[in-house]
Amino acid sequence: DTEVTQTPKHLVMGMTNKKSLKCEQHMGHRAMYWYKQKAKKPPELMFVYSYEKLSINESVPSRFSPECPNSSLLNLHLHALQPEDSALYLCASSRWEMTSGDNEQFFGPGTRLTVL
């Protein structure tokens, strides 16, 4: 299984709502990532988890709250978002090793989020 799955595929929410995005992989990868992608732009890294611990937070506003409950799952909790947060949210996973090597990131299909 070389797939990263994400749910939901589409999400529309108001600025006062609380919602969560979910990501799952069964490749045994111990690094998982959240990216945000605006239209016609490359993905921007938001968070990195390694061995279920947050290792990188790219100065993301606190209205985005990541969670890694186990080695296969990654969540992104959303609260009090702004319309400018509307984007495609991509999850990815990779092996985690202390030497650089042949460890590409596998991406999910994304959740297209619209904040009204």
Place this chain on the structure above:
Amino acid sequence: GNSVTQMEGPVTLSEEAFLTINCTYTATGYPSLFWYVQYPGEGLQLLLKATKADDKGSNKGFEATYRKETTSFHLEKGSVQVSDSAVYFCALRPPGYSSASKIIFGSGTRLSIRP
């Protein structure tokens, strides 16, 4: 610092034409280099990769060679198909970090193939 520069799009070609999408990079040492493809409405898929100088990555008829002397990783395909229409991202992973280090993406090149 580390950066990736790829040719501006959109690129429009006729079916069976030869494709080149230029990509150059700036990095210290020997980064790993990647091409990712994003089809409309989908996430990113790894198209090919190269991890050391003179390596050639290839997949689905696409090729790219890691050129240290010109710091380039140009994407080529001999005969494109309509199904190749997508956005292509050149990317690098810096050396000297753990494998979960940041990937640096280029700005993306949109490719449209006319039947």
